[in-house]
Amino acid sequence: MRNVDAAGLGIGDDHPPRIMGVLNVSAESPYKPSVFDDPGEAAQFVDESLVGEGADIVDVGLESANKRFEVLSAEGELERLDTAVETIESVSGDPVFSIETRYHEVAEAALDRGFDMVNDICGFADPEMPRVCEEYDAAVAKMASPPDLERPGAVEEVDDIYDALSLNGFTDKTIVDPAFGGWSEDKTLAHDRETFERLREFRGLGRPILVSINRKNFLRDIAGRDTEGALPVSLAATAMAVERGAHVVRTHDVAETRDAALVGEAFSRHRVRDPTVEELDVTTEREAERHLDRVGGDSDAAAHAVTRVFEVTGLTADERETLSALAVEHGARYVPGERGGLLVGTPGALRGLSRDLPDALDALSGVLRESVE
Template sequence: MTINCKGKLIDLSTSHVMGILNVTPDSFYDGGQFNTEKNILNQVEKMLEEGATFIDVGAYSSRPNAEHISEEEEQNRILPILSLILKEYPETLISIDTFRSNVAKQCIENGAALINDISAGNLDKNMFKTIAELKVPYVMMHMKGTPQTMKDLTDYDNLTHDILFYFSEKIAEARSLGIIDLIVDPGFGFAKTLEQNYELLGKLELFNMLELPILVGLSRKSMIYKTLENDAQLALNGTTVLNTVALQKGASILRVHDVKEAMECIKLVKKL
């Protein structure tokens, strides 16, 4: 399985790491931490040196009950960061974490390589059309509702079956528009209870039937620290354990805050 990022073919039959760079003031783990050019560039350099293939830049916090911000504010946050990173590290493959088609378009036109959409087009009816026109890889995540409402939308007839059906419909729609490079993300923590997150991880191998790369975002999430009765700051070891499980079940991309440890997971699991 390969995806084309700015003319470079990335082979996802071998697992890769996507490093998280939140430029929001209210992200659940690192909110407000990367608020200067120096801090941003230092973090990007660190993640690239540790082995990240992609840097995922987000300017809209998608944690439960996150504050809603305007499209203009999201653009004003993210475009200068995109320019800053590419000026210093021009070969960086930057993923843009957005559900807004206009933000996606602006970022791709300014050098980003792929789009990571938590809503799989549900929050912007123009997203699929925009991705088709831009001809860039597209990560489709499963979520119900919005970040502000998702915690109350956790009813499913059959969790895994429902999410697989959701993706089958989304994939068919995307293919009909000519979108080639698709990646699926089951959406751990999005419109799912703690127990449902573990059920989903336990059946992650079933998503291989979609015959698409699988992105897994488990890094320091509440499903880890609530189970361990600690907090996000102390959830790195738990993240490593669950990332290992995800890799054994077929994950192609690990989206993480801690790149070095995720790369070690990939190296050790590959040795098996």
């Protein structure tokens, strides 16, 4: 996993989870507590409510990306940049300042005037964006999007999200964002849930991961909460996201999210790392396939990259003996015990075993096929 240096702030597996707080200088932004048009008031908010509560990064939005509003042009965003620049010049703390934009002209102007990194919500749909970020040696968060500057985040299927993140390549300091939220009419809560469930797959891109899940609809729907009551589900998901490999969490609830992220980090699986060997966090075949694709390996090996364990009970002595022998033939293992037994094997081994089990073990065969096919 590549680590990223964002103006001296380390982001990646070798560093603690980073919290990105939000400041908007766009009057149309729906979350009013983060919206300011006075630089002095905005700077006070950053010092007290963002940096003061644990934000490492402050993401400054010049316009709302909500699909209900018309998209500002680059010129329109640039007209609002003065307020953003005056704000960051008035802040007494020293966070990393990120400019949220889709235009390379805005990114260049912001980086030239004191910003440290870019949050590209259209994922390099502007092909000049990576060039600008590289010239300024700036970290850039790249959100999965279609190749269209007016449709940020409007990708539904997880496989398409993964491919969209590769659009126009990466810089050495790219952070990937799978784009949670209702960015289009066709994107459903089920799409977001699947994206979250498969979050580890994005580690296959070899880049740090940013998630923006704060009070999102797909979490509120699970608990039946409105936006005001959605903080607990956001915090639960934050801990899970960090445990699954997220490195940056974008949020309006800085102090609480920081604590949840630290819990996720504390209980994340320890993985061995040294200069030449890295233990990967792989729990499914698809996750293994992503890493194999990155290193140029044979994707067929993914079937043997993870291990599954099933407890099997209710077998006769003959059935146990049959299962044990067939498991060995396919590279799996059945370990009998006094009150049942454990069947252990890779998906590839168990897939082959399921096809060779006799009729007497048809129920087990069906369970294995359903689980590993």
